[in-house]
Amino acid sequence: MNAAPQARRLQAMALRAAGTAKPPHVTIRGLCKRFDTTPVYENFDLDIPRGELISVFGPNGCGKSTLINMIAGLVAPDGGQILFDGMRLSEIKFGYVFQNYREALFPWLRAFDNIAYPLKIMEVPPAERRARTERLVAHLGITLDFNLYPYQMSGGQQQLVSIMRALIVEPEILFLDEPFSALDYEMTLFMREQLQRIFMETGTTTVLVSHDLEEAVYLADRVLLLSRHPARIADLAAVASARPRTDATLSDADFVRTKAHCLDVFQREVRRA
Template sequence: MDATPDTVRSSPADPHAEEFPSTPPVGGAGKRPHVTIRGLSKRFGRTVIYDDFDLDLPRGELISVFGPNGCGKSTLINMIAGLIPVDSGRILFDGMLLSEIKFGYVFQNYREALFPWMRAFDNIAYPLKLMKVPAAERKAKTEALVERLGVKIDLSMYPYQMSGGQQQLVSIMRSLVVEPEILFLDEPFSALDYEMTLFMREQLQKLFVESGTTMVLVSHDLEEAVYLADRVLLLSRHPARVADFVPVNVPRPRGDETLSDPEFVRLKAHCLEVFQREVRRG
């Protein structure tokens, strides 16, 4: 990772110094990268979170981000999604800027992310309203999404009348209604109880298989990270480096039996080993 050729680095002052999509992928993904991150640096006060960080995220995969506490997992997706500014570096999506693409973001705190003054249906349709889609079309598109995902919730309820899992499902649907090219999820299930978490994992897997959208999921639960992912991004303590980028070649749809699948168990053990090595290094 650290041996990235100098040619890949770019100076922010000269955006046309190189063709981004043609640079060699970083992280060994092999596929044509969807997201290209080069020379990313970020510090909070005196703490360097990222220092000249390079990474490629492959298209159409579900990527779990896992690492020690405070290593900058959420910071990474927040910077990619433009929620917090980068100090330096470039993040491109198929060579385009964030402002040129459609993306979705799912917050951990669904209670505060949804709008309690709107019914669930209007919450889901709200991003379309921002895109100035006419009311009739908004309704049709939202209904089509609900139909396609097979969601059986009474969407005329207000968010505060729903269970936590239902609210987070509404929140995820709100991020999918614009047909995003990429979806970011920041610990989406960590505020839910275990039963609901298991149910929501299945829902997310279904949504992923159904939509094929590139998804980046921050998780603090290793089993969940491996179970859901096509590839697990393991980060080191800050300044964060890629400790490993592990492909998870376990067939979908995955279910309870996946948890005892030898390959799954092996990958999980490997990820845990890398994680613990990084923790001890701290």
């Protein structure tokens, strides 16, 4: 099942080792979007590298969620082009995780069937749906009672099910819109570890919107810092810390420096009237 992402990840790692510039996975050119009279994006260009986890961070209302919603096709841009290896969104498989897990899962389905549901839409036969879901569960090594209904699970467990539902189609790209902001701190820490593990397992290109700078830096290969609207790329800061990152990483000199830099850029953008 994971041969393709695995191969891509190895390829990505090989490219990184060779110091070669990777071909970007997602290319965004001339993106425009306005709400009423407010231009949120004006001729916005961005390349998202393959097999990396990009955190999107920026001032309130700068259009973080709008950006991934446009990339994921939930919000129609007014202009511009978004291509995935030169293909349109309808030609690729992707996963999307909502902030509000309570309203994103289907309460009438058990966790297992929630995870398998995207395969039903793709008209995969029931037996294969079952087998693929079981394989994903085993592969991620997540211990949960998948016979429960979402409302019988904790918030973190529900969001974990949401993430697995996004992964079941073996997405080429995974979008997460503030996935942990509705969880308590303890659960957030646990979920960060889960997401990092899933990312290291699958190597899927991931775009994460976050409102927590520490989380954004901790999880990311690069932090995309946006300016106030109309949004520009204030910085695309690389996070060098090796994976798996742990609590020790948080006090690591490199990590602290990157985080301080991001905070600097962020505050500069916030102050800019």
